[in-house]
Amino acid sequence: MRDSLRQLTLTRFREFVREPEALFWSLAFPILLSVGLGIAFRNRPAEIVHVAVVGDPSAVRVAMDALATSPGIKAEHLEAIPARLALRTGKVALVVNARVPGRVEYEYDDTRPDSRAARLLADDAIQRGGGRVDPLHVSERYVREPGSRYIDFVVPGLLGMGLMGNGIWGIGFPIVDARRKRLLKRLMATPMSRAEYLGSFVFSRFFLLVFELLALVGFSALVFGVPLRGSLLQLGLICALGALAFGALGLLIAARPRTIEGASGLMNLAMMPMWILSGVFFSSENFPRAVQPVIQALPLTAVNDALRANMLRGAGLEVVGPELAIIAVWFVVCFMVALRIFRWR
């Protein structure tokens, strides 16, 4: 490596590690966030649904006996008014109204998922208790392995979010700061190569990327057992390409502004929609079909999808080809435009 490129890269690196806040936000914060989310959304044993039974005493007894055979249901006998109150306040998910033997009415809010589940379970138990014979023999096998939990979903999202934040801030902020302090102009007064100046950001970014990856992925794999089913080399490649694309976006944002305030506004404008739309904390499929083409074209959506495919499904690069293409286009377009409009002096 040329001496000047090495010195510039060292400078980037020194400026970064001598800023304790930057270290915290880029390395420690994603880990803290994953810890918080891991605790909040940890998996509990299959939930028991609470059901109230009301009505004629003999019919209630039959219904209670039937419900007792289902391990997922906890049933209790209540008077009509307390039962309705319990339903309204969410203490029970379903009221089974057994007015006369042979007839049952279910009272529940059909927009509550737990109520719908309670209705299915309760009905199944009561019908069997009433003598229904199932025509088919069924058995069950529970699959509760890592890879389908919320923490598994969210860690690749946090990784993608970190790539975006560190790329845009890590490159945009120092450039605008150097321009504001007229350091950029001073550097332009030396024989320094502009390509090396920008290259030094790429190199230091890649160097820090290794730590980001090791910190968050290593931590979540060790502590939460988040799976790493794909090739680690390919995971690194996806991250590197993502870092390039977000770095180029940071460069584009930093190409013109003379003040930190101006740049911050642009950075938030670029990042905010992606935080919400690109499937960091919840799936981007939740948004309406009409906006899906836009969401799918965002770089963070592509990065998150590619990371999840690699980590959770073990997919190879050939599977995430479309995502990689989207990321590459963002990199090339942002970089070219940034170079063209860059304010050096």
Add this chain to the structure above:
Amino acid sequence: MSKFPAVTNTALAIRDLHKSYGDVLAVSNLELAVTAGECFGLLGPNGAGKTTTIEICEGLLEPDSGEVEVLGMRWKTHERVLRELLGIQLQETQLSEKLTVTETVRLFQSFYRNRRPVDDVITLVQLEEKSKARVGTLSGGQKQRLAVACAIVGDPKLLFLDEPTTGLDPQSRRQLWDLITQFRAEGRTVVLTTHYMDEAERLCDRVAIVDHGKVIALDTPRALIASLNAEHVIGFTLEGETASPDERALRALDGVTSLRRDNGAFELKSMELRRTVPSLLSFLERNQLQLAELRTRSATLEDVFVSLTGRHLRDA
């Protein structure tokens, strides 16, 4: 150096330079020639167009029209070569506060082909004791000397300094002056801007006085002062607010070349102090005027500026 065009004896030539920002004319019809090996000063008030001129010479600003030749080369055709040969200190550059002095000089050194050793340069600007200190902890004078260190670490032929001592305490100014004098003594060329007349007088072989984007006088400091036809300035004020001596009589005093009146303060320029002062005193006595204050001093570049523009450097 054979691959570079021959370096002529003229280090910097500016012809018919124009530059305006919108409606504001910053530089107009400016002409200059700086000889290799001299220390050349652009002296003028703030806003005179000094920084615009020097930044055009440094290849950091495009002129609207006119020609600039630096070391016999043009920016359009020889930018890369010129960058290697120039040392530049800009006004108000903030170097990275997180780096140490040594790291900063080392970074700038890495950009150049001809390199002076980092430690030598740091010693030269007297920052050895601060070499491991972060830039953010340096005083204003130390930061300015570091800026000069970054400008000379590439072993430049021509050094541009823009207001190198503005805002510095007297001791820091003297340290920088020594540094510039030493650099100049090595046979290199220095072009600096300043609005301090003492700085220009002390450092510069030749001075161009700049006002409203034009060179209004250009010579050695000594010749510029001599052009006043007055080696000395006698300033006095009189007792009593209504005191109003006959100005024509004052002008006619022995040795007086000119008179300036600023409210109640009078300034006589004189070729010979020992003739003018006695005749002033006897004139005041004859007219029964009481001196409140009397002082004499040697004429300076400030007086040259005042006589050319009618304004002082500091409030122009």
